[in-house]
């Protein structure tokens with residue numbers, strides 16, 4: 001991990017560039033995949049499973065029997081943990097429901113707003129380097145609360161041509177039964193265009209690697225909505241002398257182990273603490289099964305010693321991390337000054353893994369600086385809002401003249417006429 005001491009903005013900006021490949025290069029790979037799926041449907045999905053997942057798939061759809069068997073394979077311990085997580089995620093997402101809005105704006109003019117579910121949604125659950133069954137809960141639970149009518153889930157097959165049993169168990173737990181053994185850009189294309197096995201959806205959700213993220217972004221040009229660009233995981237920890245170096249090291253490693261293209265950033269206020277944290281990382285790394293991946297990710301990562309808090313906060317807001325851990329004495333002050341972050345973890349006893357699995361917040365979050373302009377997945381992501389208005393004759397008499405004048409001044413005579421013709425009618429009654 002590179003260490004920068006009180007760097008100026010130009011230096012840290014350059015060093016903190018995400019290790020993602022240039023979008024253009026990724027698109028060169030992803031576009032032909034998407035075209036092929038559009039033309040050949042299921043046949044292309046099977047071809048790409050062989051090419052990228054190195055496995056032959058006869059039946060793309062997971063059968064009821066496969067789900068039943070998977071449920072038997074999952075340990076009771078994991079089932080209990082998933083239930084605990086489900087309960088918390090459900091609670092937090094149910095609280096996000098907004099009431100039907102109705103108000104008489106002025107006499108005779110009533111405005112309403114109602115939330116309606118997006119009808120057909122596609123959920124992507126990553127499975128390349130690790131089977132992220134927790135993502136099933138993060139997407140399936142809000143989709144259910146919203147009341148989405150059709151839910152399809154895609155995830156890459158493993159070396160045996162199966163989807164990991166815990167993914168299937170979690171899907172069953174949240175009532176999803178259309179599950180497709182397909183991953184990467186091809187799965188996103190299938191949900192965007194529709195194939196024999198995969199229905200075309202209105203909106204695609206879920207995190208994934210750079211191919212998945214690029215495919216989702218390309219799908220938006222084909223009239224499909226997406227939740228957000230949720231690519232390789234990242235975390236920024238802001239620590240001072242009140243932090244426990246071993247905890248900080250563990251948090252940084254927890255996201256470094258996701259993938260070689262993950263990035264973790266440490267910002268702390270003194271060199272002594274920085275050294276202690278780096279030492280703790282070295283020690284903990286040796287014990288990790290995924291140390292090779294984590295080591296590679298650490299090569300993309302940076303430790304910044306920033307003595308002035310104001311400058312540290314400026315850096316954090318500019319970097320806009322997916323996850324931000326705040327381990328400093330004046331945590332409330334720092335929390336209040338953060339505008340750009342996907343999800344924030346406050347204090348020494350709030351590891352980032354809590355949000356990944358079970359605290360209740362959603363772990364599908366914007367990466368690559370997109371926390372500047374996107375929120376993470378929430379109940380709202382699965383809803384649309386329709387507004388309504390109803391005006392009485394009395395209401396139109398009061399409001400009509402303002403509309404007429406505005407229309408006239410925009411030189412839109414037909415707009416004015418739609419009001420005038422009614423006012424004339426009312427005056428003759």
Ligand SMILES: NC(=O)c1ccc[n+]([C@@H]2O[C@H](COP(=O)([O-])OP(=O)(O)OC[C@H]3O[C@@H](n4cnc5c(N)ncnc54)[C@H](O)[C@@H]3O)[C@@H](O)[C@H]2O)c1
Pocket residue numbers: 029052053125126127128129130132135156157182183184185186207208209210211212230231232233258259262322363364365366367
């Ligand atoms: N931002 C978030 O909210 C969030 C949440 C969870 C996970 N993640 C991230 O999701 C990612 C999961 O990635 P993953 O790779 O493990 O699983 P994945 O399911 O996203 O990708 C696997 C698929 O990628 C495709 N692929 C692999 N190599 C390819 C190549 N060279 N060309 C074309 N396609 C190729 C294959 O089709 C394969 O099935 C990680 O980067 C993790 O950090 C992000």
Ligand SMILES: N[C@H](CO)Cc1c[nH]c[nH+]1
Pocket residue numbers: 132134135232233234255322356363364365
């Ligand atoms: N940290 C990931 C979000 O960036 C989510 C996850 C799933 N499982 C473990 N972690």
Ligand SMILES: [Zn+2]
Pocket residue numbers: 233254255258353356
């Ligand atoms: Zn994680």
